[in-house]
Structure formats: C-alpha cells, structure tokens
Amino acid sequence: MRFHFKTSYDHDIRLFPDRWTLSVYGALLVLMLVLPWIIDSFYLGEVTNVLIWAVAGLGLMLLTGQTGQVSLGHSAFMALGCYSCVIMMENGVPILLALPLAGVLTGVIGAIIALPALRLHGVYLAIFTLALAILADDVIVILSPWTGGVNGKFAPEIWIFGIEINRWANPASWYFLALGTAVVVTLLYRNLLRAPLGRAFAAVRDSEISAQAMGVDVARTKTLAFGLSCAFAGLGGALLGLFAGAFNNETFNFLISIQLLMMIIIGGLGFIHGAFLGAIVIAFLPQFLSILTDNLGSASIPGLETGVFGMLLIAFILFEPMGLYGRWLKMRTWLELFPFARRDMFRRQKTYLKTERLR
Amino acid sequence: MSLLTLENVTLKFGGVTAVNNLSMSVNEGEVFALVGPNGAGKSTVFNMISRFYRPFNGKITFDGQNLLDRRPNEVASLGIARTFQNIELFDHATVLQNLLVGRHRHRKTTLVEEILFMGRTRSEERKHRLAVEEVIEFLDLQAYRDKMIMGLPYGVRKVVELARALATKPRLLLLDEPASGLSVEETQDMRWWIDDIRRQMGITVLMVEHDMGLVSKVCDRVLALADGAALAEGTPTEVQSHPAVIEAYLGTSAISKTANAKGERV
Numbered sequence: 001m002r003f004h005f006k007t008s009y010d011h012d013i014r015l016f017p018d019r020w021t022l023s024v025y026g027a028l029l030v031l032m033l034v035l036p037w038i039i040d041s042f043y044l045g046e047v048t049n050v051l052i053w054a055v056a057g058l059g060l061m062l063l064t065g066q067t068g069q070v071s072l073g074h075s076a077f078m079a080l081g082c083y084s085c086v087i088m089m090e091n092g093v094p095i096l097l098a099l100p101l102a103g104v105l106t107g108v109i110g111a112i113i114a115l116p117a118l119r120l121h122g123v124y125l126a127i128f129t130l131a132l133a134i135l136a137d138d139v140i141v142i143l144s145p146w147t148g149g150v151n152g153k154f155a156p157e158i159w160i161f162g163i164e165i166n167r168w169a170n171p172a173s174w175y176f177l178a179l180g181t182a183v184v185v186t187l188l189y190r191n192l193l194r195a196p197l198g199r200a201f202a203a204v205r206d207s208e209i210s211a212q213a214m215g216v217d218v219a220r221t222k223t224l225a226f227g228l229s230c231a232f233a234g235l236g237g238a239l240l241g242l243f244a245g246a247f248n249n250e251t252f253n254f255l256i257s258i259q260l261l262m263m264i265i266i267g268g269l270g271f272i273h274g275a276f277l278g279a280i281v282i283a284f285l286p287q288f289l290s291i292l293t294d295n296l297g298s299a300s301i302p303g304l305e306t307g308v309f310g311m312l313l314i315a316f317i318l319f320e321p322m323g324l325y326g327r328w329l330k331m332r333t334w335l336e337l338f339p340f341a342r343r344d345m346f347r348r349q350k351t352y353l354k355t356e357r358l359r
Numbered sequence: 360m361s362l363l364t365l366e367n368v369t370l371k372f373g374g375v376t377a378v379n380n381l382s383m384s385v386n387e388g389e390v391f392a393l394v395g396p397n398g399a400g401k402s403t404v405f406n407m408i409s410r411f412y413r414p415f416n417g418k419i420t421f422d423g424q425n426l427l428d429r430r431p432n433e434v435a436s437l438g439i440a441r442t443f444q445n446i447e448l449f450d451h452a453t454v455l456q457n458l459l460v461g462r463h464r465h466r467k468t469t470l471v472e473e474i475l476f477m478g479r480t481r482s483e484e485r486k487h488r489l490a491v492e493e494v495i496e497f498l499d500l501q502a503y504r505d506k507m508i509m510g511l512p513y514g515v516r517k518v519v520e521l522a523r524a525l526a527t528k529p530r531l532l533l534l535d536e537p538a539s540g541l542s543v544e545e546t547q548d549m550r551w552w553i554d555d556i557r558r559q560m561g562i563t564v565l566m567v568e569h570d571m572g573l574v575s576k577v578c579d580r581v582l583a584l585a586d587g588a589a590l591a592e593g594t595p596t597e598v599q600s601h602p603a604v605i606e607a608y609l610g611t612s613a614i615s616k617t618a619n620a621k622g623e624r625v
Contacts, residue, residue, distance in 0.1 A: 009488040012455070013481060188474050195473035195480055196459070196466045196487075202452050203460045210447035213409055214527060215435030215464035224470065270451065 013194060015187075032179055036172035044171045050276075050283040051178040052243055055185050056236025057263050057275035062189065063229035064261070065270035066198065068205030069118065069222060072257045073129030074233045076136035079252035081106040081234025082241030083140070083147050089156045096160060099181070103235040110230025111223050118222040133254035140249040152248025155241060167243060178239060185232055189272055192228070201225055233260075262313050268323025277324040285309070362387040362563050363408070363531055368417030370403060370587075377403045378414070379587040385531070390557055390564040392574045394598070395584035396607055401567040402444055403587075405533050408565075409441055410434050421531065436464045440529035442520045444536050444567075448508045454519050455504050458494060461526030462487040494525045498552065514545045521552065525560075532556065534566035538573050546573055553577045571599060583607070 004011070004018060016022035036044055060074050085102035089095060117128050140147045147153065158165035158177075165173045192198040200221045203211035208218050241247045259282060267278025286305050293301060320327050334341040361384040370378040378400040385391045393401045406412045408419060410431040419426040421437055429437065440461070449457050465487065468480045495501055498518055508516060517540065524532055537553070538546045550573055556562050568574050574581060575595035583590040583604045591601040598604055 009485050009492075012488070013484050191474055191476040191480075194484070195476065196463055196468065196483075197470065197473050199452070199456055199460050200463060202456065203449050203463075206449035206451055207447045209411070210443060210449070211460070212411075212431045213435060213441050213443075213447075214460050214523070215432050216460070217430075217432045228474075 015190060015194075029183075036175055041171040044175050045167065046283060046287065048167075048171070048175045048178045048243065050279045051175075051182040052236055052239040053260075053263065053279035053283055054236075054276045055178075055182050055239060056233050056260055057267070057279050058185050058189055058272065059229045059232030059234075059236060060260050061264045061270070061272070061275045062192075062201070062232065063225050065264060065274065066193075066205065067201040067222060067225035067229075069225065070122070070126045070261075071129040071226075071229070072126050072254065072261065073132035073136075074230070074260050075237075075252045075254055075256035076132045077106050077110055077230040077233045078237025078240065078256065079136050079140065080109060080230075081237035082247060082252065083153075084234070085238035086153055086155060086241060087146060089158075094160075095158050095165075099235065099238055102238045103231040106234025106237075107227045107231030110234075111227030114223045114226030114230075118219065118226060130254060130257070133257045137249050137253060148248065150248055152246055152251070154246050155244070158242065167245065174243065178243070181235060181239060185235065186272060189232075193272075197221070197224065259309070262309060264323075266312060266316050266323055268325030268327075269321075271323070271325040273325040273328075274323050281312070281324070285312075360387050361385060362422055363565065364418075364420050365404070365407075366418040366420075368404075368407065368414045368419060370400075370407060370412055370414045376587050378407070380417075381584075381587065381589055382417075383582055383589065383592070385563060385565050386580075387563055388557065388561065389579040390553060390566070390577050392578040392581045392595075393565070393567045393584060394569070394571070394574060394581055394604075395590070398586075399584040399607075400587040401584055402535055404584075405441065405535055405567065408434070408439065408533060435527055435529075438528075438530035439533065440524035440527040440531075441533035442517075442524050442535055442537065444539070446513075446516045446520050448516055448520055448523070450508045453505050453507055454500060454511075454522075455491065455495075457508060457519060457523050458491040458526045459487055461523040462490060464527055465490075490528065491526050494522045497525070497555070498522045513540055514542065517541060517545070517549075521549075525556070525562075529562060531563045531565060534564060534568075536567055536569065538568060538570045546570065549573065550576055571595070575599070 006012070011017055016025060035047065039047070056074070056078055059077075060071060063069050063071055081102045084105050085095075085098050088098040088101060093101070113132070117125060120128055141149045144150070160173075160177070163173060164170065165177055167174050192201075200211065200216045203214065203216050204218055204221050204225075211221075212218055237252065241251065244251065263278035263282045264275055265278070266281050267276065268274030285308065289305055289308060293304070316323060322329070364382075364384040366382050368378055368381045369376070381400075381404065393404060395401055403412065407414050408421075408426065410426065410429060410433075413427070421439060424437065426434065426437075449460065452460075466483075468477075468483055471477075472480050495504060498521065500515075500518060500522055503511060503515060503519070508519065511519065517537070521534070521537065524534075534553070537549050541549060553564060553566075554577055557564055564577075566578075578595055580593065581595050581598040582592045583598050583601065585603075585607040590603045590607055591598050593601070
C-alpha cells in the first residue's frame with residue numbers, strides 16, 4: 001500500500017504528483033520512443049493508427065467525458081481539419097504550420113457552430129450534431145472545386161526539416177509524427193484539467209445550476225469546450241486523412257463519429273487513459289477479428305466487425321459504464337487496499353434529487 | 360446599512376403566485392432567516408436573488424446595484440454565494456476540486472495561459488489552493504480533501520456545499536436549509552459555523568430554515584412567509600409568538616390555545 005504524503009500544494013498542481021508516477025510515464029515514453037526498433041513495420045503502422053485515433057478521441061473526450069455534452073458530429077470536424085490541412089499544404093504551407101492551423105481553424109468554426117447548438121440538451125444536441133455529420137458529406141461534394149468532391153484528394157508529400165514522412169518508405173517517421181501530436185495534445189488536455197477552465201468543464205457536466213451559482217458562465221464554457229474539442233478532432237482528422245493517403249466525401253462519414261463515441265465509452269468516459277485504451281480497441285479489433293476468422297478457416301463474415309463493436313458497446317454500458325480505465329482503477333484500488341477493499345466501494349450511490357426543473 | 364433589498368417583488372408560475380409583492384431588506388453583518396410552511400416561496404426568493412428566476416415586477420438591489428441587470432453567473436462575482444436545498448455538488452469530482460470551482464469568480468488567467476499552463480496559471484493555482492485550504496481548515500474538512508463527492512455521507516456533503524460557497528469569499532451567503540437532514544450534533548456544528556461565519560469572516564447570512572431551534576439561536580431577524588407574502592418580521596421570539604405565524608403553521612384554533620398558554624411560555 002502506497003501513501004502520498006503531500007508536503008506542498010504543488011503536489012496537486014504539477015503534472016506528475018510523485019517520482020513513482022513520473023518514472024512510470026517516463027518509462028512509457030521511452031518505450032514508445034524505441035518502439036520502431038522493437039516491432040515490425042506492419043504493427044508500427046497499426047500503433048500509428050491508434051495514436052491518431054487517440055488524438056481525435058481526446059477531442060471528443062473533452063466534450064463528452066469532461067463537459068458532458070454529447071456529439072455525434074465529430075466526423076464533420078475531422079473532415080474539416082483534414083481538408084483545411086491538406087489545402088494549406090497544397091498551397092505551400094509546411095505541415096508543422098498547417099497542422100496546428102487546421103486545428104485552430106476547426107476549433108474556431110466548431111465554437112461558432114456551438115453557439116446555437118449548446119442551447120440544446122441531451123438527445124437534441126445528439127440529433128443536431130448527427131445532422132452536421134450527415135451534412136458534411138454533401139458540403140464536401142458541393143465544394144468540389146476545393147475538396148475534389150466524390151473523386152477525393154490525395155495526401156500531398158510531407159516534409160519536415162528535409163525528412164520525408166512517408167508511410168511506406170519510412171513508417172517510423174509517420175509514427176513519430178503521430179506520437180508527437182498525441183503527446184502534445186495529451187499535455188494540453190492535462191493542462192486544462194488542472195486549470196480553472198477544466199474544473200469549470202466538470203462543473204458544467206455535473207450541475208449546470210450550481211456551476212452558474214459559482215460564477216461559471218455556462219454558455220461560454222460549453223462553447224470553449226466545443227471549440228477545443230473540435231480543434232483536437234480536427235488535428236486527428238488531418239492526421240487520419242494524411243495517413244490514409246487518399247480521402248473523399250465518404251471517408252469521414254457519420255459512422256466515424258459513432259466509432260469515436262464508442263471508443264471513448266469503451267475506454268472510459270472522462271479519463272485521458274480512456275481515449276488511448278479505446279483507440280487500441282477500435283484499431284486492433286478489426287485485425288484481431290480477421291486473424292480469428294482466418295484461423296477458424298472461414299471466409300470473412302460481412303458485418304462481423306460492426307456487430308462485435310455494437311455488442312461490445314452494449315456490454316460496456318451494461319456491465320462497466322466506467323470503461324476499461326474504470327475497470328483498471330477498480331482493480332488497482334482492490335490491490336492497493338488488499339485485503340480491505342469493500343465490494344460496494346464503487347457502487348453508485350443513490351443520487352439525491354437534482355433541481356432539474358430550474359433549467 | 361442594508362446590503363440586499365427586495366422591493367415589491369412578485370413572481371408567478373402560471374396561475375400560482377409564488378411570491379406576492381414581497382419587500383424585505385437584509386442588513387450588512389446580520390444573520391437573517393426566512394421561515395414559513397412548505398410552498399411559502401422561500402426558495403423562490405433565493406432563486407430570484409440567484410437570478411435563476413426573473414420576477415414579474417419589483418426591484419432587487421445588492422449593495423446599491425440592480426441585481427436584475429445581471430446574468431446568473433455574474434451574481435457570484437458581485438459577492439453572493441449560495442447553497443442548495445437538494446445538494447448540488449459536482450459528484451464526479453473530489454472535495455478539493457469542488458471547492459476550487461468556488462474560486463472561479465477570482466479567476467484571472469486566460470484560455471491560452473491555462474492550456475499552456477504558463478507561470479501565472481501556476482502561481483494563481485497556488486493562491487486559489489491557499490484560499491481553499493483556509494476554508495477546509497475552518498470547516499474541518501481535512502479528512503475528505505481528496506475524496507470523491509459520490510462516496511460521501513449526506514452530512515459531509517452539506518458541509519462541503521457550505522465550504523464551496525465560502526470559497527468564493529462572498530459578502531452575502533444564501534443558505535437554503537443548512538440543517539435539513541442533519542443529526543443533532545451536525546446541526547449544533549452548523550450553528551457554531553454560522554456564528555463564526557458572521558463574526559470572524561464578517562459575511563452577511565440569509566438563510567431558509569425550518570429548524571426553529573437553530574433559527575432562534577443564530578438569527579438576528581426573521582421574516583415569516585406564507586403563500587408568497589410576508590407575515591411577520593422581527594426577532595426570532597417575536598416572530599414565533601406572532602399570531603399570524605402560528606395561524607399559518609398550526610391553524611386558527613391554535614391561536615386561542617397559545618393565548619391561554621402564554622403565561623407558561625418562555
């Protein structure tokens with residue numbers, strides 16, 4: 001059993017509360033840095049995919065997990081990020097500038113769209129954002145002079161400081177681009193969480209009415225959450241498009257949004273780790289299923305993937321609403337407290353009547 | 360000097376008049392209680408001061424400023440903090456994080472400073488933490504600092520909500536039934552705390568409370584409401600023995616009984 005003896009407020013403010021946590025995450029970073037020399041290029045590509053999905057997932061996590069606003073429209077913002085990044089790159093903007101700019105642009109447009117959307121609650125917000133996702137498809141076709149419409153676009157060559165980032169010739173370079181973006185986004189996310197704005201997000205999620213009474217501007221906070229969330233999703237979308245190599249109006253269809261939502265629920269709503277764990281599941285499950293069907297000697301079963309995804313989602317909502325990371329937290333607490341863990345420790349308490357009628 | 364005044368405030372929900380032409384004023388530095396039977400409009404008065412409801416007519420002024428010009432989230436920055444009748448804490452956060460949200464009105468950092476966690480964000484965080492620790496010390500919440508709200512017993516949540524309101528460093532504290540659901544000991548603690556909040560921190564307290572024992576011990580003045588209108592105002596003993604109040608609580612026949620028993624009453 002480990003005890004935290006806090007000796008200064010910085011214990012709760014700094015990124016890593018103690019040496020142990022610092023060394024665990026340090027070791028993880030070192031492992032990630034040497035990964036290209038450990039695993040072969042196929043799996044490296046898969047890990048790159050996981051990291052890209054995790055970036056987009058962190059975007060939705062900020063909105064849904066942290067601020068409690070559901071969005072089924074994030075595929076639209078991923079598309080926006082992707083197209084704006086690629087169009088900028090085609091016009092000679094270097095990727096290191098185009099990528100953050102695409103994120104900022106998506107964030108700003110997301111925040112503007114959020115202004116009317118966030119007057120809606122719950123299922124109405126979900127429907128509104130779903131409409132956005134479906135609309136995005138048509139908008140891409142309508143804007144075909146810029147977007148290439150149905151024919152789509154090919155990702156331009158990527159050069160960073162004279163090194164070509166090529167998925168086929170040099171998979172490690174792509175991996176490091178994705179890893180770098182994921183680390184930066186995670187850091188920004190983490191910074192938000194330990195600052196007043198991150199707490200305001202949680203306040204809006206748990207009780208809008210008392211957030212307001214504490215001086216939190218609910219509309220502004222939601223708009224910021226939506227904007228930041230879209231910015232991260234835009235970054236993820238840009239990377240996804242560039243990594244895929246070619247994309248058109250159907251690449252970012254609304255199923256991507258649903259996959260993203262599934263990802264953060266399976267991973268664990270409200271946890272940074274959840275976005276990464278969910279991304280691992282989403283990225284590796286199709287591979288796992290195809291290996292499984294191959295070994296069973298059967299031909300590929302159409303719809304198997306979607307079916308398994310759906311069942312997983314239902315299973316998680318029923319049996320582990322806190323997701324994979326929540327499950328890990330429970331196991332860790334059990335081990336730490338052994339043998340004093342109580343069975344009902346994480347059981348949801350009866351919640352007291354909330355003043356919903358004040359809405 | 361009166362800190363908060365309501366003048367001829369009326370609020371109707373459909374055909375129901377929740378608050379009817381109510382005028383009251385709370386003086387700086389006093390503890391003022393609203394009492395009255397259920398549905399008398401006490402909490403509605405609170406919600407109008409918090410700007411969740413807009414009165415049909417009348418005026419609410421705080422420290423000379425018109426409250427009705429302010430948006431709900433601006434009320435806190437004027438220095439008004441409140442608790443809720445059915446605890447409204449942030450359940451999926453720790454006690455510490457809940458109290459830090461109370462510091463939100465003192466936030467000086469911008470979005471960019473926060474997302475990059477620049478030097479000023481860090482130093483501001485330390486200041487917020489110090490302010491919160493003072494409240495934790497005051498209300499003896501040290502043992503619960505890192506606990507999630509979800510797992511806390513009712514009595515502790517009640518105290519955490521008071522702590523969160525105090526963390527905003529208010530001038531006026533609105534307590535909506537601070538003693539409801541508390542044990543005798545916890546009510547006793549609440550009484551000392553309300554006394555200390557007024558004496559040590561110089562905060563004006565306006566509270567809604569049914570526990571007349573608590574009210575008579577901590578309050579300077581009491582306003583009794585029934586059906587949205589003021590019945591009687593004065594010291595706790597004056598209001599308790601006021602015939603209109605007894606009638607509202609117990610019915611008309613009770614008045615003659617109390618009149619007979621007046622000699623024995625303390």
